[in-house]
Amino acid sequence: MREYTLIALVTAAVTYLLTPLVRAFALRIGAAPEIRDRDVHTVRTPRLGGLAMYAGMLAGLFVATKVAHVGATLADPRVGEGQAVIALAAAGGVIVLVGFFDDWLGMDAFVKLGGQIAAAGLLVFFKLTLLWIPLPNGETVSLDSTLTAIITILVVVVTINAVNFVDGLDGLAAGIVCISAMATFVWTIVLTYNLEQSRISVSASVTAVLIGMCLGFLPHNFHPAKIFMGDTGAMLIGLVLATSVVTVTGTIDYNAAAVDGDPVNRFPVILPILLPLAVMVLPLADLVMAVIRRTSYGRSPFAPDRGHLHHRLLEIGHSHRRTVLIMYAWTLLFAAAVVGLSVVAVPLIVFPAVVLFALVVLVMMALPRWRSGRGGGRGGGAHAAGRRPGPDPTAPEDPPVSGAAVSRASAPAG
Template sequence: MREYLLLALVAAAVTYLLVPPVRAFALRIGAAPEVRDRDVHTVPTPRLGGLAMFGGLLAGLLVANHLPYVGGAINSGQTGQTVLALLAASGMIVVVGFLDDWLGMNPLMKLGGQIAAGGLLVYFGMYLPFLPLPQFMGGSTGLDSNLRTVLTIMIVVIVVNAVNFVDGLDGLAAGIVGIAAMATFAYSIALSQTTSGSRINTTAAITVILIGMCLGFLPHNFHPAKIFMGDTGAMLIGLLLATSLITITSSVDSGAVEMNRFPVMLPLVLPIAVMVLPLTDLILAVVRRTSAGLSPFAPDRGHLHHRLLDIGHSHRRTVLIMYAWTFLFAFTMVALSINGVPLILFPLTILLAVGVLIIMALPRWRSRRYAARGRHAARPQVPPQGGAPEPSRQRADAGSTR
C-alpha cells in the first residue's frame, strides 16, 4: 500500500507543479480561444492542462517501474508490455488532443486517433483476453485475436468520448474520473485479498496514478478554473480509465473466486457503475443530436451539467451533485464485493438516487413558487364600483403581510 501511496503522491505533485508552466505555454501559443455560446465560462481560459497530467503519468510510470512490488506486477507480462503500451497509447492521445486544442481538428480525425490509441494497447499486449461470464451464460469465454482487438478498441473509444463529453464545467471531468478511479482501485485491492495475479495489481497501479493526476490538477481547475484540461487531458484520463477497466474485467476467472452473492458479475458491472454518469451523458447526447439530424459529435448545450445549471444550481453545486452521483453508484458496487453486504443495498441505492433527484429539482420548485408569488403580488387591485375602497378594508389590507 505504501508503494501505491507513493505513486499517487508523485503523480499529483508533478501534475500540480507542471500546470503553471503549461498555462504560460498555452497562453504563448494562443491556446485560449474566445468564449463560445455553449460555454459556461465567461472569460478566455487557456487549455492544454492535459500536458501537465501527461507529465504526472510519465513520472508515475517511471517511479512504478523501479518499485519492487508494483514494478514486478507491471513487468510480469500478464498485461503485455504495460509501460510501453501506456506510453505509446497515451502519447498518441496527447498528440491528437494537443492539435485539437491548439488548431482544431475534424471529429473523424479525433476518432481515428482514439482508434489508433486502442490499437497500440492491443499491439503491446494490453487487451481483453476473455470475458468472465457466469456459469449460466456459459462461463468464461475466450476471445480470438480479432474479437479482443475490436472489444478493446471499442471500450477505449466509448470511455474516452464519454469523459470528453462530460468535460464541460470546471473540475467536473477530473473529479468524476478521480472518483471512478478510486472505486476501481478499492475494488482491485479488495479483489487482491482473495486472488493472486499481477493483472489485478497492474489495475491498482494504473488507477492510483490516475487518482494522483486528477488530484494534482483539480486545485488549478476547480471553479473558477485557471486552466482547462482540454481534449488533451479529457482523452488522456479517459484512456487510462478505459485501460484500468480492461485489465480489471479479466482479472478473475468465473470459478476462481466467490465474492458475496455476486461472484462473477462484479468485474462486468463495475465498469458500468463507475462510468454511469459519463455513459448516460454520452448516450443522451448521441440520441439528441442524431434525432435532430446532426452529427453525434456536433457540439450543443444539452449535457447533464447544462441542464442542472438551467434548473438553477450554481456552478459548484452542479459539479458537487455530479460528484455525488458518481460516488453513489461506483462505491455501491465496490461495497458489493465485500462480504456481508445484503441485497437490500440495491433498493437503498435507488432511494438515495431518488433523493438526489429531489434535491436537484428543489431550485426549480422554489423558482416556480417565487414566480407564482410575484405574479400574485403584481396583479392589479380593482376598486369596487362607486368609488374608492372602504376605509375599514384599506386598514385591513394595510395590516396584511401577504
C-alpha cells in the first residue's frame, strides 16, 4: 500500500503545483469563457486544468515504473504486452490535445468524437483491451480481435462522455471520478489479494494515479473554482477510469474468482464490466436522460440544455456546494454498496435491484415538481424560492464549461 500512496501523492503534488501555472497560461492565451448573465461566477475563469492533470499523470506513471513491485507488474506481458504505461501516456496525449483545442478555440462535436475514438484506438493498438466478457451463468464469451477492438473502444468512449456530461458544477466531475477510482481501487486490491495473495496489480496502479490527479486538482476547482478542468481534463480522467477497468480482464483468473466454486456469487467475476456502470451510474443516467430528452424535442443529442440532474437540484433550492456534496454522497454510498456486494455471497438479482432502487431515489430527489408539491418543506421548494417549478429542458445553453459554476444566476452560491 505504501507504493500506491507514494504514486498518488506524487501525482497529486505535481497536479496541484502546476495548476496555477496552467491557469496563468490559459488566461494569457484567452482560454477563458466570457461572463454570462446567468453565470454564478463573477470573474473570468480559465479552462485547461486538464493540462496540469496530464502532467501529474505522467509523473505518477513515471514513479510507478520506478517502484520495484509496481514497476514489474506494469511490465506484465499479460496486460498490454507490458506497455501499459506507454499506452496510457499516448492515449492521454491524444485526448489532451483534442481537449486543448476544444477548450481554446472550440471544436465540432463529431471531430471531438473522432479524437476520442483515436485515443481509444491507441489503447487497442497497444493491446490494452477487454479480452473476454463474463456471464452470470459461469461461462465466458471470448472476444476475437475485431470484437475486442470494438467493445474496448465503445467502453472507453462511453465512459469519457459520461464524465464530460456530468462535469457541470465546480468540483463535481473530479469528485465523482475520484470516488469511482477509490471504489475500483478497493475492489481490485481485495480481488487480487484473494486470488494471488498480492495487492499489486496494473488496475490498482492506474487508479492510484487517477485518485492523485483528482485530489491534486480539487483544491483549485471546488466552489468557487479558480480554474475549470475543461474538456481537456474531463475527457482525460474518463479515459484513465475506463483504462483502469479494461486492464482487469488481462490478469484475472476467471475460474478462481468464483467464491468456493459457488456460482451464486458472480459479482467478483462480472464486476470488471459492472463496476463502471455502478460507480458511474449517476453520470451515465444523466447522459441517457439527456439524449432521450433532447431527441424527444427534435434536437440533437449533443445540443446542451438545462435539464441535467445538477440543474434540477439547484432549481429546487440546494446551494451550489450542497448540490455537489449531495451527488458526492450518493455516488459514495452506491459505490460502497456495490463493492460490498462483490465480496459476499448474494444472488446476482440483488445488483439490478440495487441499481433500480438507487436510480428511482435519485430521479425523485431531482424532480422539482415533486419536491415543491410537499408544501413548505425546508428550502421551500421552487415555488417558495420564487422560482419556476423546474428548468425548461428545451431551453438551450452555451456549450457546457467543464467544471464550471452552473449557469443559474438565481441559484444561491454555496
